[in-house]
Amino acid sequence: MEEYPLDGVRVVDFTWAWAGPYATLLLAMLGAEVIKVESQQRLDHTRLRSLMTGPTMGGPNQSTVFNDINLNKLSLTLNLTRARAIDIAKRLVKASDVVIQNMRPGVMERLGLGYEALREAKPDIIMLSSxxxxxxxxxxxxxxxxxxxxxxxxxxxxxxxxxxxxxTLTGAIDTRVGTTAAFAILAALIYRQRTGKGQHIDLSSSEAISCLAGDMLMDYTMNGRVRERDGNSDEVMAPHGCYPCQGEDHWVTIAVSDEEEWRAFCNAISGPDWTNDRMFADAASRRQNRPELDRLVAEWTRQHTDYEVMDVLQSAGVAATPTFSGSMIPRDPHLKERGILAEVEHPEIGKRTVVGPxxxxxxxxxxxxxxxxLIGEHNQYVLGELLGISRDEIERLVEEEVVY
Amino acid sequence: MNQAALAGVRVLEYCQMVCGPYGAKLLADLGAEVIKVEKPVTGDQARSRGPFLHDIPHQERSGLFLYLNTNKYGVTLDPAGSAGKVIFLELVKWADVLIEDTAPGTMERLGLGYGYLKEINPSLIMTSITPFGQTGPYRGYKAHHLNIYHASGQASFSFTQKQGGDATPVKGGGYVGDYDAGLSGAVATLAALYKRGPDGTGQHIDVSRQEALISLDRVDISASANDPNATARRRGMLGGLMPCKDGYVMVIAPQQHQWEALVKLIDNPEWAHSEKCRDEWARSENVAELQPLIEEWMLRHNKDEIYHRGQYFGCPAAAINSASDVYDSSQEKHRGFFAEIEHTEAGRLSYPTASYRLSETPWRANRAAPVLGGHNDSVYRGLGRSEEELAELKERGVI
Known part of the structure; x- marks a missing residue:
């Protein structure tokens, strides 16, 4: 049997939407057993819609968006408006290592599932609230x-x-928050491994993103400067941009970082006259005359495909890559060889290509x-095998819509 | 006193700019002992990138470097020569983790490949962060943040409709995609540390910056991988990014209760009760007609008013905040998101801290970023080098 880094770590996942589920997806890909606690009474909205696709999906078991960010997980349905369900949730926490939730602050407390209550059930529990x-x-x-x-x-x-x-960029904003959450949980797991102590983690999603723009915030705290949008440009490098290529909506990015690369770039594009112009003689002038430079670089890139530009410039030691669209990624030879995409078989969706770790x-x-x-797919395993609840009792819980 | 989450974890960092340094900073900020190895004289390239204090270039006053290297110790070392290599190997023996960002093959050429390092330190976790990973046809390719962001697909996906004008795909602001690679590397590193425990064996972690970003945009990418026309099929949604009186706002209202909150926010207009707004599907069908009516209201109101009033009614609304808006926000003031750290050369400055509040092991600023070679004496003396030996190594440009 293969060993994963988080073998033996059990995570109770009360999160929904994208950020929390991505955190537990990372933990699941690292080998943790992630049990998603959900309910027909309060469905994870990604089982029904997404900001990307709008309300276009079939039933709750046919959402591709839900599938793509909840791989490797188990599902338990618990209707948390019922007291019995809260008891079961606590019993599950008692048998677990990590709890993660992203309800509005205060909601878990009102449900009787706040950190203090869970710590009573499991003194070394690690709980992250996002x-x-x-x-x-x-x-x-x-x-x-x-x-x-x-x-x-x-x-x-x-x-x-x-x-x-x-x-506001893409859905990756959520998954950045999720990655940050996974990091904090892992740090707490290491602390617990050393000291035996659990803890509570309060995560701010907006701060998680602010941290990824720290240098921009430093410019304000140091110099009082409010940094503005800078497109694809760089403070120092030029050429540094995204240029049109042959074909509809095909683009390539090029970044030239020093004089050696500039000379290599000029050679690689067979040194048209303009490359010797005084306007572009050194880094500062190239940066200063950027609009004209970008126009001339684009004249060259337009005559080539995005891949041709990458091949020619990378061979010369200059950073250049196509602007990949979603449909280019599965066909790219490098990514194919790396095997970043994998296929899973979903009982209702069928075969689906998903992204690996x-x-x-x-x-x-x-x-x-x-x-x-599927929703509630692992009720029997979690309630029966993990918590030792009898088959009859589980049936009763289903009838009473506690397990729902 | 609270302990640090990662107390006792020893990290050797051999990285520049953003990716690796951010990953190591995350560990250092939670108590890991991080020794950063920099090139003698010039140091980490981030030292020569802005923003500089008062806009005057100075290798100890780069905001980029100062932010990315808090809580670390700094030494200078050139591991290319034999004397430098010996010291580097001693540091590897000391370390639990080595984070490095050299081009694939470089460490092997220096005689510092993982195959050798694990012989001298079997418990070592080596995390290599490179543009395209250790394998595959592009492994030797160069890429800056611009290139990697675009090569991940992220530039081609966006919530924001292309509003006329420039249709060129555009990167995320600043170095966001490079921070991502560092953060992903830190997650994998901690997982490997947890697996290893106090006395297990280590492993080599291959982080491709491109894949770190692809993984983040997995929903968009899976959608296209399974259906090349997925993007074209998207339906319109009301709200989103809209200009307002003093900037821009973001308003999200697909679900019924969010829509009802939005209607309250915009003073309950009559049209909002028409058939066209009946449900999510109807609103989505009629977005072209309804959207301008909402935008017209936004243009008459300020972003803070829209944010607070919208949230009051339960509508997920937000202002597009500038750096000063973030710094001045009463929420961030209350949470103490910015903290002052004193640095010998840059003085007392305010730094963003961390987004997580760990109840037992809080984020801490024990020291500012190191000055170049600032801990050569203490670190190399700790390895048993005498003052004379250090002087000689310095003379020869090894440190």
Missing amino acids: SAVGATGPEKTYVGYAPTFAAQSGLAYVSGHINGPPS PWRLSATPTRIPRAAP
């Missing part, structure tokens, strides 16, 4: 999603074209992901 802007402070009850985290954090303000509107660990091979669970 919220829009944190569990303390005047705005603690405020709610949000990826685009609002990007907005609040300061990152959206500096993303986008120069003089264009800001950009963001790292390779030499001693613990990549876990081939299992599809996301």
Whole structure:
């Protein structure tokens, strides 16, 4: 049997949407047993819709979005409006190592599942509570999603074209929050491994994104400067941009970082006259004359495919890559060889291509992901095998809509 | 006194700029002992990148470097020569973790490949962060943040409609995608540390910056991988990014209760009760007609008012905050998100801290980023080097 880093770690997952589920997806890909606690009474909305696709999905077991961020997990249905369900949840926590939740601050406490209550059930429990802007402070009850985290954090303000509107980027804003949550949980697991102590972690989603723009915030605290949107440009490098290529909506990015690379770039594009122009003689002049430089570079890139530009420039030692679209990624030879995509078989969706883990660990091979669970798929395993509840009792719990 | 979560974890960092240094900073901020190895004289390239204090270039006053290297010890060392290599190997023996970001093959050429390092320290966890990973046809390719962000697909996906004008795909602001690689590397490193425990064996972790970003945008990428026309099928949604009186706001309202909150926010107009707004599907069908009505209201109101009033009614609304908005926010003030740290050359400055409050093991600023070679004496003396030996190594440019 293969060994995974988090073998033996059990995670009770009360999260929904994207950020929390991505945190537990990372833990699941590292080998933790993640039990998602959900309910027909309060469905994870990604089982029904997404900000990307709108309300277009079939039933709760047919959501591809839900599948793609809940691989490798188990599903237990508990209707947390029932007292019996709360008891069962606590028993499950008692048999677990980590609890993660992203309800509005205060909700878990009202349900009787706050950190203090869970610590009574399991003194060394690690609990992470993820919220829009944190569990303390005047705005603690405020709610949000990826685009609002990007907005609040300061990152959206500096993303986008120069003089264009800001950009709240993509769903990756949520998964950045989730990665941060996974990091904090792992640090707490290591602390518990050493000391035997659990703890509570209060995570602010908006702060998680602010941390990824730390240098921009430092510019303000150091110099009082509010950094504006800088498109694809760089403070120092030029050329440094995204240029059109042959074909519709095909682009390539090029970044030239020093004089040696500039000479290599000029040679690689067969040194047209303009490359000798005084306007582009050194880094500072190239940066200063960027609009003209970008126009000339684009004249060259337009005559080639994105892959041709990458091949020619990378061979010359200059950083250049295509702007991948979603449909280019599965076809790219490098990514194919790396095997970043994997296929899972889902009982209702069928075969589906999904994305693997963001790292390779030499001693613990990549876990081939299992599809996301159907709702309540593992009720029997969790309630029966883990918690020792009899089959009759489980049936009664289902009838009473406690397990629902 | 509270302990640090990662107390006793020893990390050797051989990285520059953002990815590796951010990953090691995350560990250092939670109590790991991190020794950062920099090139003699010039140091980490981040030292020569802005923002500089008062905009005057100075290798000890780069905000980028100062932020990314809090709580670390710093030494200078050139591991290319034999004397430098000996010291590097001694540091590897000391370390639980080595985080490095050299191009694939470089460490092997220096005689410092994982195959050798694990012989001298079997419990070593080596985390290599590179643009495209250790294997595959692009492994030797160069890439900066711009290239990697675009090569991940993220530039081609966006919530923001292309609003006329420039259709060029655009990267995320600052170095966001490079922070991502560091953060992903830190997650894998901690998982390997947990697995290893106090006395297990280590392993080699291969982090491709491109894959770190692909993993983050897995929903978009899976959608396209399974259906090349997925993007074209997207339906409109009301709200989203909208200009307001003094900037921009983001408003999310697909679900019924969110829509009802949005209607309250915009003063309950009559049209909001028409057939066209009947349910989520109807609103999605009629987005072209309804959206301008909402935007017209936004243009008459300020971003803070929209944020607080929207949230009051239960609508997930937010202001597009600038750096000063973030710094001045009463929420962040209350949470103490910014903390002052004193640095010998840069003085007392305010730094973003961390997004997680660990009840037993809080984030701490024990020391500011190291000055170049600032801990050469203490670290190398700790390895048993005499003052004379250090002087000689310095003379020869090894440290």
